[in-house]
Amino acid sequence: MSAPTRIEVAEVVAARPGPDAARQVTWRRLARLRWGVGAAGVLLLIIVTTAFAPLISPYDPLAVDIRHRLSPPAWMEHGTVEHVLGTDQVGRDLLARMIYGGRVSLLVGVAAVVISATIGVLLGLGAGYFGGNTDWTIMTVINVMLTFPFVLLALAVIAVLGPSLINMIFVLGVAGWPIYARVIRAETLALREREFVLAGRALGMSHPRLVFRQILPNLVSTIVVIATLQVAQVIILESFLSFLGLGVQPPTPAWGNMLGEGRLYMLNSWWIATFPGLAIFLTTLVINLMGNALRDWLDPHLKE
Amino acid sequence: MRRYIARQLVQLVVVVFGISLLAFAILHVLGDPVLLLLPQNAGKEEFERYRHLLGLDRPMYVQYWKFVSRAVLGDFGKSWYADTPAFRLVIERMPPTIYLTLAGLVVALVIALPLGTIAALRRHTWVDSLCTVVAVAGQAAPIFWLGIMLIIVFSVRLRLLPASGYGTWQNFLMPAFCLGAALAPITMRLVRSGVIEVMNMEFIKTARAKGLAEGRVVVKHAFRNACIPVITVLGLQFGQLLGGAIITETVFAWPGVATLTVESIRNQDFPVVQCAVVLLALLIVGVNLLVDLVVGFIDPRIRAA
Numbered sequence: 001m002s003a004p005t006r007i008e009v010a011e012v013v014a015a016r017p018g019p020d021a022a023r024q025v026t027w028r029r030l031a032r033l034r035w036g037v038g039a040a041g042v043l044l045l046i047i048v049t050t051a052f053a054p055l056i057s058p059y060d061p062l063a064v065d066i067r068h069r070l071s072p073p074a075w076m077e078h079g080t081v082e083h084v085l086g087t088d089q090v091g092r093d094l095l096a097r098m099i100y101g102g103r104v105s106l107l108v109g110v111a112a113v114v115i116s117a118t119i120g121v122l123l124g125l126g127a128g129y130f131g132g133n134t135d136w137t138i139m140t141v142i143n144v145m146l147t148f149p150f151v152l153l154a155l156a157v158i159a160v161l162g163p164s165l166i167n168m169i170f171v172l173g174v175a176g177w178p179i180y181a182r183v184i185r186a187e188t189l190a191l192r193e194r195e196f197v198l199a200g201r202a203l204g205m206s207h208p209r210l211v212f213r214q215i216l217p218n219l220v221s222t223i224v225v226i227a228t229l230q231v232a233q234v235i236i237l238e239s240f241l242s243f244l245g246l247g248v249q250p251p252t253p254a255w256g257n258m259l260g261e262g263r264l265y266m267l268n269s270w271w272i273a274t275f276p277g278l279a280i281f282l283t284t285l286v287i288n289l290m291g292n293a294l295r296d297w298l299d300p301h302l303k304e
Numbered sequence: 305m306r307r308y309i310a311r312q313l314v315q316l317v318v319v320v321f322g323i324s325l326l327a328f329a330i331l332h333v334l335g336d337p338v339l340l341l342l343p344q345n346a347g348k349e350e351f352e353r354y355r356h357l358l359g360l361d362r363p364m365y366v367q368y369w370k371f372v373s374r375a376v377l378g379d380f381g382k383s384w385y386a387d388t389p390a391f392r393l394v395i396e397r398m399p400p401t402i403y404l405t406l407a408g409l410v411v412a413l414v415i416a417l418p419l420g421t422i423a424a425l426r427r428h429t430w431v432d433s434l435c436t437v438v439a440v441a442g443q444a445a446p447i448f449w450l451g452i453m454l455i456i457v458f459s460v461r462l463r464l465l466p467a468s469g470y471g472t473w474q475n476f477l478m479p480a481f482c483l484g485a486a487l488a489p490i491t492m493r494l495v496r497s498g499v500i501e502v503m504n505m506e507f508i509k510t511a512r513a514k515g516l517a518e519g520r521v522v523v524k525h526a527f528r529n530a531c532i533p534v535i536t537v538l539g540l541q542f543g544q545l546l547g548g549a550i551i552t553e554t555v556f557a558w559p560g561v562a563t564l565t566v567e568s569i570r571n572q573d574f575p576v577v578q579c580a581v582v583l584l585a586l587l588i589v590g591v592n593l594l595v596d597l598v599v600g601f602i603d604p605r606i607r608a609a
Contacts, residue, residue: 143315144322147588148581149547152565156330156581159569160340236446240551243448244566263452263555270456277449285444292440 036293039286046283050102058084058093061100061253065091070269086271088261094271097253098279104254105283108169108238109231115173117227120180121219125211127181128188135185142178150175150233154241163246172234180226187222191215221298228291232284239280255280308600316593323585327578328371332364340572341384380579385568390575394561394583400470401560402587404483405549407476409538411484412491419488420495421527427500435496439489447548451482451555468557479556486548487541494537498530505529532602539595543588 049056059065065083069091072079079086085094127138145153153175154168161167191197192215200214241247242256243263250257255276262273331337338354355361359370374380380390423435458478459467469475502508503526511521538545550562557563561580568576 140318140322144319144326147319147323147543147592148326148585149543149550149588151547151550152581152584153326155550155565155569156327156577159572159574159577160330232444239446240448244554246566246569259449259452266452266456267460270460273449273452274456277446277452280449281445284446285441288440288444 033293033297036290036297039289039293042282042286043290046102046286047106049099050106053099053103057096057099059096061092061097062251063092063096065093067091070265070272072269073271085275086269088258088272089265089269094258094275097258098255098276101253101255101258101276102279102283104165104242104248104252105235105238105256105280108165108172109235111169112172112176112234112238113227113230115169116176116230117180117223119174120177121184121216121223123177124181124184125188125216128185129192129207129211129215131189138181138185142181145175145178146182148175150237151240154237155246158241158246163241163249165248168238168241168247172237176230176234179230180223183222183226184219187219188215191218221294225291225295225298228287228294232287232291235280235284235287305600309597312593312596312600316589319589320586323582323589324372324375325368327582327585328368330581331574331578332360332367336360337574340574375582380582381575383568383573383576385571385573385576390573390579393564393576394579397559397561397564398583400558401546401549401553401562401584404476404479404552404558404560405542405545407480408483408487408549408552409545411480412487415484415488416491416495420492421499421522421530423492424496424499424503425522432496435492439492442485442489445485447482447486447551448555450485451478451552454478454482455555470559479552479558482555483545483548483552487545490541491534491538494534495530498533499526502526502529532599535602536595536599539592539599542591542595546584546588 065087068080068083068087070089071083071087071091073086074081074084076086083093083095085098087093088097123138123141127135154171157171157175158167161171197210197214200210205214238247239254239256239259242254243260245257245260247256248254250261258276259273259280262269262271262276266273337358338351338360342350342354352361359367378391380394382388383390383393386393419435419438423432426432455467455478458465465474465478466472499522508521508525511525512518516524549560550565552558553560553562554566561584565577565580568574568580
C-alpha cells in the first residue's frame with residue numbers, strides 16, 4: 001500500500017468528529033427522520049388538544065342541540081358554521097365530541113401499554129436470564145397467549161367482567177405482554193453472554209443487580225420502540241371494543257363508540273362515522289410513523 | 305423429520321392444555337357463572353342452591369376436569385339463550401368465518417406479492433417509497449372504519465354492492481377486500497425483505513451468469529425462495545388474520561363465529577362464548593402446526609433448528 005496522500009490525510013482529519021461535527025451528524029440523522037419528527041409534531045398537537053379539551057372545545061360534548069340534529073359539516077348544503085363538523089343524532093357537536101373522545105383513546109393506549117410492558121419486560125428478562133425451566137414455562141405461556149387472537153381474548157374477558165374503562169385497560173394491558181416478553185427474552189439471551197455481564201458476575205453481583213442494573217439499561221431503546229408501536233395497536237383495539245359497545249359506555253364520548261353510533265346513521269349522515277374513524281386513523285398513523293423513526297434512530301438492528 | 309414432528313406434537317399438546325385452562329379460567333376465576341346466570345335480586349340461598357346444582361361449590365380442579373372431559377367430546381353445555389348445544393351453534397357458523405378468512409388471505413397475497421417484489425427490485429426508488437407509504441397507511445387504518453367507509457361509498461352512494469349479507473359473490477367483495485387490506489402491508493414488507501435477501505444470494509448470480517433472462521431469474525429463482533419466510537409468517541399470522549376476520553364480520557353482519565360470539569356476549573350466553581373461543585383457538589393451533597410441518601418439509605434448515 002502506498003503512503004496516504006496529503007488530501008486523504010486532510011479528509012481523515014476533517015472527518016474526525018468534533019463537538020460541532022457530532023451535532024451536525026445528529027441533525028443530519030434527524031433530517032433523515034423528518035417523517036418521524038413531523039409525525040411527533042402532529043401527535044403532540046393531538047395530545048395537547050385532548051389534554052386542554054375544556055379550553056379548546058367549542059361545546060360541551062354532551063350538550064344536546066335538538067334543533068340541529070344530524071346537521072352536516074359546515075361546508076355542505078344545510079350545514080351551519082355553528083357546528084363545523086356537523087352534529088350527531090341528538091344534535092351533539094361532533095368536533096367537541098372528537099376532542100373529548102381522544103382522551104379515552106390516549107389514556108387507554110398509554111395505560112394499557114405501561115401494564116403490558118411492565119409484565120412483558122419482567123417475564124422476558126426472567127426467561128432470558130435464568131433460562132432452563134423458567135424459560136420453558138414462560139415461553140409456553142407466550143405461545144398459548146399468541147395463539148389467541150388479541151381481539152378474541154379481549155372479547156372473552158370483557159364478556160365476563162362487563163364493559164367499562166377500567167376493565168378495558170386491564171384486559172388490553174394483560175393481554176398485550178407476550179410481544180414484549182418475546183423480544184426482551186431474545187435480547188437478554190444475547191446480552192447474558194456479553195463480557196460486561198460476565199465481568200459483573202465474576203465480581204459477585206447479585207442476580208437482581210445484574211438483571212436490572214447491567215442488562216435492563218441496554219434494552220431501554222428496544223422497549224421504547226415496541227411500546228410506541230403498541231400504543232397504536234391498543235388504540236385500534238380500544239376503539240373496536242367501544243365500537244361494539246363493549247368498551248367505554250355512552251354517553252361518554254370515545255372515538256370508537258362514536259363510530260359505532262354513527263354506523264346506525266350512515267345511510268343519510270356519513271359524517272358521524274367518518275370523522276371519529278379519521279381521528280383514529282390519523283392518531284395511529286402518526287404513532288406508527290414516530291415508532292418506525294424511533295426504531296431507525298435508536299435501534300437499527302430491530303429493523304425487520 | 306420424525307423428531308421434528310414429535311417435537312411439534314408435544315408443543316401442540318401443551319398449547320391445547322393451556323387454551324383449555326385459559327378458557328376455563330376466564331369464566332370461573334375472573335367471573336362467577338351464578339352471578340351472571342341469576343337475576344341480581346335473587347336471594348343468598350338461591351345463589352347457594354344454584355352453585356351446588358351446577359357443581360360450582362366443588363374444588364376448582366374437579367370443575368376443570370369436568371369441563372375438559374366434556375369439552376373433548378364436543379360438549380360445552382347448552383346455550384343459556386337458545387335451547388341448543390353450544391357446540392352445534394358454533395360449528396354451524398364456522399364455514400362463513402373460514403371462507404372469509406381464506407378470501408382475505410387471497411386478497412392480501414394478490415396485493416402484497418407483486419407490490420413487495422417490485423418494491424424489492426426497485427429498492428430506494430419512488431416506487432419503493434410509494435409502497436412503503438401505502439403500507440404504513442394501511443397498517444394504521446382500523447379495519448372496522450375502512451369497512452364502514454366502503455359501505456358508505458359502494459353501498460350507500462354508488463349502490464353497487466350489498467352492505468351486508470351472505471351467499472353471493474358480491475357479498476364477498478367488500479369484507480374480503482377489507483380483511484385483505486389489513487393483512488397486505490405486513491405481507492408486503494415480508495415479501496420485500498425476502499426478495500431482497502434472496503437476490504443477494506450466490507445462486508442468483510449463478511442463474512444470471514448462466515445467461516437466464518432477468519424475469520426468469522426473479523420468478524423461478526428469487527421469488528420461490530422468498531416465499532418460504534412468507535408462508536411461515538403468514539401461518540403464524542393466521543391468528544391475527546382470524547382476529548381481523550372477527551372485526552370484519554361484525555362490520556358487515558357476516559353470519560360467522562365472530563358475530564355469534566359478539567351476540568352471545570351481549571346475551572351473556574357463556575357456554576357459546578367459551579365454545580367459540582376454544583374452537584377458534586384450536587383452529588389456529590391446527591393451522592400453525594400444518595404450516596410448521598409444510599415449511600419443515602420444504603426447508604430442511606428449519607427442521608434442524
